[in-house]
Amino acid sequence: MEKIKCYLVRDLLPLYIDKACSEQTSADIEEHLESCADCRKLYEEMNSNILTAFHAPEFDSKKTFRHARNSILGIILALAVIISCVVINSSGSWMGGRAGLVNFIVTVFYIVFWSIFTIKSRRYEPLIKFSFIISLLSFLSSFIGLIMTSLHIGGFISAILISILSGSPFYGLYFFTALGGWNDLYAIATIITLAWVILAWHYWAELKQMQTEL
Numbered sequence: 197m198e199k200i201k202c203y204l205v206r207d208l209l210p211l212y213i214d215k216a217c218s219e220q221t222s223a224d225i226e227e228h229l230e231s232c233a234d235c236r237k238l239y240e241e242m243n244s245n246i247l248t249a250f251h252a253p254e255f256d257s258k259k260t261f262r263h264a265r266n267s268i269l270g271i272i273l274a275l276a277v278i279i280s281c282v283v284i285n286s287s288g289s290w291m292g293g294r295a296g297l298v299n300f301i302v303t304v305f306y307i308v309f310w311s312i313f314t315i316k317s318r319r320y321e322p323l324i325k326f327s328f329i330i331s332l333l334s335f336l337s338s339f340i341g342l343i344m345t346s347l348h349i350g351g352f353i354s355a356i357l358i359s360i361l362s363g364s365p366f367y368g369l370y371f372f373t374a375l376g377g378w379n380d381l382y383a384i385a386t387i388i389t390l391a392w393v394i395l396a397w398h399y400w401a402e403l404k405q406m407q408t409e410l
Contacts, residue, residue: 200224200225200227200228202228202232202234202235205225205228205229205232205235206235206238208221208225209225209235209238209239209242210242212225212239213239213242213243267316267319270312270316271313271316271317271323273309274309274310274312274313274316275313277305277306277309278306278309278310278313281302281303281305281306281309281365282306282360282364282365284298284299284302285299285302285303285306285364285365285367285368286359286360286364288367289359289363289364289367290359292378294370294371295367295368295369295370295371296371297371299367299368299370299371300368300369300371300372301368302368303365303366303367303368303369304368306365306366306368307388310331310392311392311395313327314327314331314392314395314396314399315395315399317399318399318402318403319403321400321403321404321407324396324399324400324403325400327392327396327399328393328396328397328400331389331392331393331395331396332393333361334361334362334365334385334389334392335386335389335390335392335393337358337360337361337362337363337389338358338361338362338366338382338385338386338388338389339382339386340358341358341362341363341378341382341385342379342382342383342386344358345377345378345379345382346379362382362385362389363378363381365385366381366382366384366385366388367381369381369384369385
């Protein structure tokens, strides 16, 4: 019986690997592979590439759980520190005097942990929405506070809102004697909160794009 040619074997190898050949054809190919080193090498390479392409990555449930747990704990810790900072600085901001070193440290913590909260929330749409909204309100509060202190205008209700969202959190900046007063404080707060708005918006848009692609 005439042996099957190399070019025919190479054309049939994909069908042979997929087990789509007849029993007789498969037997002829196997016989040829035993005697032809070149075709056998090609078969091994093709078979290896197919197995690699369809090899599913292992799912490490423990690693995934640890990552999710650490993210949630980080978010909870950041929120707890943020709320504590606002509470600690609130009394001093209402008094209106120059801030102390403790107030400055508290404000630094507030800035750092709000940034951490925004970064940790980037994979969770409800949280990144919340981060964007609060950042936007803080920016508006700081900007309005800047305008009000510059023009020496304002009312009781507006003063409360501004104090909660920007006056109290950033009160520690008034620790520096170089600051001319609340006007300078609100100017710095406006810049910082604007950066938060841009960061949160970037993460939100990035998350929406990922969801669209999926």
